[in-house]
Amino acid sequence: MAEHNMQETDKALPEPGRLSKYLADFFASPAAAIGFITLLVICCLALFAPWISPQNPYDLMQLDIMDGRLAPGSESMTGFVYHLGTDSQGRDILSGILYGLRTSLLVGVLSAFAAAIIGTTAGLFAAYMGRRTEIVIMRLVDLQLSFPTILMALMMLAVLGKGVLNVVIALIIAEWATYARTVRATALVEREKEYIEAARMLRLPGWRILFRHLLPNCLAPVIVIATMQVARAIGLEATLSFLGLGASVTEPSLGMLISTGYQYLLTGLYWISFFPGIALLVTIVAINLVGDRLRDVLNPRNAS
Amino acid sequence: MVTSIIRRLIQAVFVVVAMTVIVFIGVNVIGNPVDILINPDANQAERARVIAHYGLDQPLWRQYLLFLQGLLHGDFGDSFVYGRPAMGLILERLPATLELAISALTIALVFGLPLGLYAGLYPNRVSSKLIMSGSILGFSLPTFWVGLMLIMVFSVELGWLPTNGRGPTLELFGAQWSFLTGEGIRHLLLPAFNLALFKTSLILRLTRAGVQEVLPQDYVKFARAKGLRERRVIAVHVLKNLMIPVVTIIGLEFGSLIAFSVVTESIFAWPGMGKLIIDSINLLDRPVIVAYLMMMVLLFVVLNFIIDVCYTILDPRVRLDSKA
Numbered sequence: 001m002a003e004h005n006m007q008e009t010d011k012a013l014p015e016p017g018r019l020s021k022y023l024a025d026f027f028a029s030p031a032a033a034i035g036f037i038t039l040l041v042i043c044c045l046a047l048f049a050p051w052i053s054p055q056n057p058y059d060l061m062q063l064d065i066m067d068g069r070l071a072p073g074s075e076s077m078t079g080f081v082y083h084l085g086t087d088s089q090g091r092d093i094l095s096g097i098l099y100g101l102r103t104s105l106l107v108g109v110l111s112a113f114a115a116a117i118i119g120t121t122a123g124l125f126a127a128y129m130g131r132r133t134e135i136v137i138m139r140l141v142d143l144q145l146s147f148p149t150i151l152m153a154l155m156m157l158a159v160l161g162k163g164v165l166n167v168v169i170a171l172i173i174a175e176w177a178t179y180a181r182t183v184r185a186t187a188l189v190e191r192e193k194e195y196i197e198a199a200r201m202l203r204l205p206g207w208r209i210l211f212r213h214l215l216p217n218c219l220a221p222v223i224v225i226a227t228m229q230v231a232r233a234i235g236l237e238a239t240l241s242f243l244g245l246g247a248s249v250t251e252p253s254l255g256m257l258i259s260t261g262y263q264y265l266l267t268g269l270y271w272i273s274f275f276p277g278i279a280l281l282v283t284i285v286a287i288n289l290v291g292d293r294l295r296d297v298l299n300p301r302n303a304s
Numbered sequence: 305m306v307t308s309i310i311r312r313l314i315q316a317v318f319v320v321v322a323m324t325v326i327v328f329i330g331v332n333v334i335g336n337p338v339d340i341l342i343n344p345d346a347n348q349a350e351r352a353r354v355i356a357h358y359g360l361d362q363p364l365w366r367q368y369l370l371f372l373q374g375l376l377h378g379d380f381g382d383s384f385v386y387g388r389p390a391m392g393l394i395l396e397r398l399p400a401t402l403e404l405a406i407s408a409l410t411i412a413l414v415f416g417l418p419l420g421l422y423a424g425l426y427p428n429r430v431s432s433k434l435i436m437s438g439s440i441l442g443f444s445l446p447t448f449w450v451g452l453m454l455i456m457v458f459s460v461e462l463g464w465l466p467t468n469g470r471g472p473t474l475e476l477f478g479a480q481w482s483f484l485t486g487e488g489i490r491h492l493l494l495p496a497f498n499l500a501l502f503k504t505s506l507i508l509r510l511t512r513a514g515v516q517e518v519l520p521q522d523y524v525k526f527a528r529a530k531g532l533r534e535r536r537v538i539a540v541h542v543l544k545n546l547m548i549p550v551v552t553i554i555g556l557e558f559g560s561l562i563a564f565s566v567v568t569e570s571i572f573a574w575p576g577m578g579k580l581i582i583d584s585i586n587l588l589d590r591p592v593i594v595a596y597l598m599m600m601v602l603l604f605v606v607l608n609f610i611i612d613v614c615y616t617i618l619d620p621r622v623r624l625d626s627k628a
Contacts, residue, residue, distance in 0.1 A: 143319060146608050148560035150567075151600055158585050158593045159330035235446045239567055242448045243582050258449060262571075265456055266467060274456075277449035284444045292440075 025297045035289025042283050046101040053095040093257070093271060097279045100254035104283065107164065107253075108234040111171035116226045118172065119179025124218065126180065127187030128210055137180065144177035153236060157245045164237075164253070167246045171233050179225055186218040220298040227291035231284045238280055254280045312612055316605045323601040324375065327594055328368050371594070380595035385584070390591035394577055394599055400470060401576035403481055404568065405561040407492055408499035409554065416504045417550070420511025425538070427516070435508070442505030447564065451498040451571040458494060466491050468573035495572040499565060503557055510553055514546040521545075555611045559604050 027033045045052070086092055126137040144152070156170035190196065191214065199209045240246040241255030252260065254276045261272025355361050362370070374380060380390040423432040459467040470491055481488070518524060519542065527537045566578035573579070577596060584592040 143322075146319075147600075147604055148563045150560075151563040151604075154563075154566065154581065154585070155327065155330075155597055158597065159327075162586075231444070235444075238446055239448050243567065243570055244586060245582075255448075258452065262452060265452055266460060270456055270460075273449070273452050277446070277452070280446055280449065281444060284446070285441070288440065288444050 022297055026293055029293050029296075031289050032293030035286045035293070038282065038286040039290060042101060042286065043105065045098055046105050049095075049098040049102055053092075053098040055092040055095040056099075091252075093275050096252060096257050097254065097276050100252060100257055100276060101279060101283065103164065103251075103253040104234045104237060104280070107168055107171070107237040108230040111168045111175065111233045111237075112226050112229040114168075115172045115175040115229065116179050116222055119176035120183045120215070120218070120222055122176065123180040123183030124187055124210055124214060127184045127191060128206075128214065134184075138184065141177040141180045144174075145181065149174045149232070149236065150239070153240060154245075157240065162245050163248075164241075164246055167237050167240050170240075171236060175229055175233070178229070179222060182221045182225060183218050186221055187214055190214055190217045224291060224295045224298060227287060227294055231287035231291065234280070234287075235284055309613055312609060316609050319605050320601060324372065324598065325368070327597045327601070328371055329364070375598065380598070381591040383584075383589055383592050385587055385589045385592075390589075390595040391599075393580065393592060394595050397575060397577045397580055399481065400574060401562060401565050401569070401578060403492070404495055404499060404565050404574060404576060405558065407496035408503065408561055408565075409558060411496055411500035412503035412507050413554070415500075416507030417511055420508040421515060421538070421543075421546075423508070424512040424515025424519070427512075436512070439505040439508050442501050442508075445501065447498060447502060448567045448571055450501055451495075451568060454494050454498055455571070465494050467494075470575060495568050495574050498571070499561060499568045502564070503561065506557065507550065507553065510550060511546060514549055515542060518542050518545050552611060555607060555614070559607045562603065563600065 027036075050056070122137050122141075126134040147155075152174035153167070153170040156173055157166060160166040160169060196209060196213060199213050204213075237246060237253065238255030238258070241253045242259040244259065246253060246255060248256075257276040258273045258280075261269070261274075261276075265273050352361075371380075378391050382388060383390050383393055386393060419435050423435045426432050455467050458465045470488060524537060524541050527541045528534075562577075565574075565576060566582060568574065569576045569578035570582055577599075580592065581596045583589075584596070
C-alpha cells in the first residue's frame with residue numbers, strides 16, 4: 001500500500017510500467033492464460049457470427065421444418081451439413097450457438113457494466129458524503145443483499161414481464177448492491193489517505209476529488225467483481241430464458257435452445273440441449289478463470 | 305441485548321411493509337390480468353362482472369388496503385387460474401420444496417465438509433487440487449443444464465432413476481413426504497443432487513479456507529505440542545472453530561436454496577412452490593405471484609433476524625448496538 005503517496009494526487013491511473021507488470025503477473029498462470037485466450041476466441045465468434053455461421057438461425061425463411069431434429073453430422077436435401085445437428089424447427093445448432101453467444105455476452109456485459117456504474121457511484125457517494133446519504137444507501141444495499149439474486153430477478157420479471165431487455169434490467173437491479181458495498185468499504189479506507197487530504201487542501205471541487213482521485217483508487221475490486229458478475233449474469237440469463245422468462249422462441253439464446261431441447265432429451269435426442277450447454281459452460285469457466293486471476297493480481301496484499 | 309433485538313425486530317417489520325408496497329404496486333401497475341382472464345369474445349357486461357369480481361375496478365390505494373387487510377388474515381385472494389385461495393395453493397406445495405431444499409442441504413454438507421477438510425489439511429496433494437478444480441466447475445456449471453445432463457445420463461441412458469414428479473408419498477405431521485417411501489427417495493435423488501451441486505462447492509471452499517485459517521493458530525500448535533493425537537486435534541480444535549462461519553452460511557444459504565429450487569423444480573417437474581411461481585408468472589396469475597413473493601420476503605426477513613440474534617448469543621464480540 002506504500003505506493004499511494006503524494007505523487008499520485010493527479011495521476012491515479014497506473015503508469016505503463018505498472019500495467020505491464022500486471023500483465024506479466026496475469027499471464028504467469030497458465031490457467032488464466034488459457035481462460036483469456038478462450039474468452040478472446042468466444043468473443044470473436046460472437047462478434048463475427050453473422051459472417052461465419054452457416055445459417056441465420058433467426059431468419060425463419062432459411063429454416064426448413066423438414067430438417068428438424070437431425071443428428072449431428074447429417075446432411076440436408078440441399079447438401080447442407082449440420083455439424084451439430086438441428087433443433088425441432090430445423091435450425092442449425094451450430095449457428096444457433098454462435099448467435100446465442102451474442103445475446104449471452106451482450107446481456108452479461110451490459111448488465112454487469114450498468115450495475116458497476118450505478119453501484120460504484122452509489123458506494124462512492126455513500127463513503128464520501130457520510131451521514132444521511134450513507135445510511136439511506138447502505139440500508140438499501142442491505143435490503144437488496146438479504147435476498148438471493150434469482151429471487152430479485154424473478155420479482156422484477158414478475159413486475160416487468162418477460163423479455164431479454166427486462167432480464168437485463170432485472171440483473172442490473174439485482175446486482176448493483178454488491179458493487180456499492182465493496183466500493184464503499186474501499187473508499188472508506190482511501191478517503192483517509194494523504195492524497196485525498198492534499199486534494200482537499202488544494203480546494204479542488206468535490207466531484208473532482210470523487211471521480212478523479214477517489215474513484216481510480218477504488219477501481220481494482222470493481223474490475224474483479226464486474227468480471228465475475230459477467231459470468232453470473234450469463235448464467236442467470238440462460239437460467240431465466242430456460243424458464244421461459246427471457247428470450248423468445250424465434251430468436252433463441254443459449255438458455256432457450258437448451259430449453260427447447262429438453263423435451264427431446266427424454267427420447268434420446270441429446271444434441272439440442274447438450275452443445276449449447278457446453279458453449280455456455282466453456283464461456284462461464286473461461287470468464288471465471290480470468291476473474292480468479294485478476295483478483296490475485298489486483299489484490300494489494302499480493303502487490304509487495 | 306433485549307433492546308437491540310427489539311430494534312432489529314422493528315427494522316424487520318419495516319422491511320416487510322416496504323416490500324408489500326413494492327411488490328403490490330409493481331405487480332399491479334404493470335401487466336393487465338383482465339386481458340388474460342377474459343375471453344376476447346366476451347361482451348361488456350361479462351367483462352364488468354369479472355372485473356368487479358376480482359376487485360380490479362377499485363382505485364389502486366383501496367386495492368392495496370384490501371390487500372393489506374387480507375394479508376393480515378393470510379388471505380391473498382383467489383388464484384385467477386385455479387380459482388382457489390392463493391396462499392393455500394402455496395402452502396400445500398411448501399412441503400415438497402422444503403423436502404427438496406433440506407435434502408440438498410444435507411447432501412451439500414455430507415460432501416462439502418469432508419472434502420473441504422481434506423483439501424485444507426493436505427493442500428499440496430494432487431487429489432486436493434483435483435477437488436478444488438472440481439469445485440470451480442461446480443460454481444460454473446449452470447444448474448439447469450446439469451439437471452438436464454443428470455436426466456440424460458441416469459434416466460434416459462442408464463434408466464436407473466425416474467425423471468419427474470415426487471413418486472408415492474406418505475403423510476407425516478399433516479403433510480405428504482417423499483423420503484418415507486423407497487420409490488419416493490428414488491424420485492428425490494436427482495433433483496436433490498442437482499440443487500446441492502452449487503452449495504457443495506460453496507461449503508467445500510469455505511471449509512478449506514477455514515481450515516487454512518485455523519491451522520496456523522497458536523491453540524492448534526499448542527494442542528499438537530501437548531502431544532494430542534492428530535485425530536483429536538482436528539476433530540476438536542480445528543473442526544469446532546470452523547463451525548461458526550459454516551453454520552452462518554448454512555442459515556443464509558437455506559433461504560437461497562428455496563429460491564433456487566425454482567430451477568430444479570421446473571426441470572424435474574417437482575410439484576413445489578418454485579414450479580408454481582414460474583407457471584404463475586407465465587400466466588400472470590397475480591394473487592399467486594404476490595403471495596409467493598410475500599412468503600419469500602417473510603422467510604428471508606425471519607431467517608436474517610434469527611441469524612442476527614444467534615450472532616449476538618454465540619459471539620459476545622458482535623453486539624447489534626455497535627453496528628452503525
